[in-house]
Amino acid sequence: MPSRKLPPRNLITWFLLACLSSCLSELCFAQGDQQEKVQHLVEQLAAVRTPEEGNALLKSQPELVTPDLVKALTKQARELATHGKQIEALMICDLALNIAQRLNDKRGMFVALRVKGGVARARGDNKQA
Secondary structure: OOOOOOOOOHHHHHHHHHHHHHHHHHHHHHHEEEEEEEHHHHHHHHHHHOOOHHHHHHOOHHHOHHHHHHHHHHHHHHHHHOOOOOHHHHHHHHHHHHHHHHHHHHHHHHHHHHHHHHHHHHHOOOOOO
């Protein structure tokens, strides 16, 4: 069977697709790595006992202080609240709100306040909710 030669345009297209595929896979890997780092930081922040410890952790990894961190913190606060750990959930909400305010992340502020209100309502603190 004679081999068929691809026209140069098709070769260029295949080459560009291969390059694009390689770049996208590297980008996805980098994003996954970033998400793992954010999740690890959230776990560390959930374990701190004082605001000073939390601030030290945040200062040690400033590249992770992003709206994604605020989102992960509010998700953690929801999970804590559903497991009956409302005080811890409120502390995480306050931290998320503080970070969102520093970043001027309006959506993050809204979500943190909403979660905080839900936790307060679950505790029976309607005035705070």
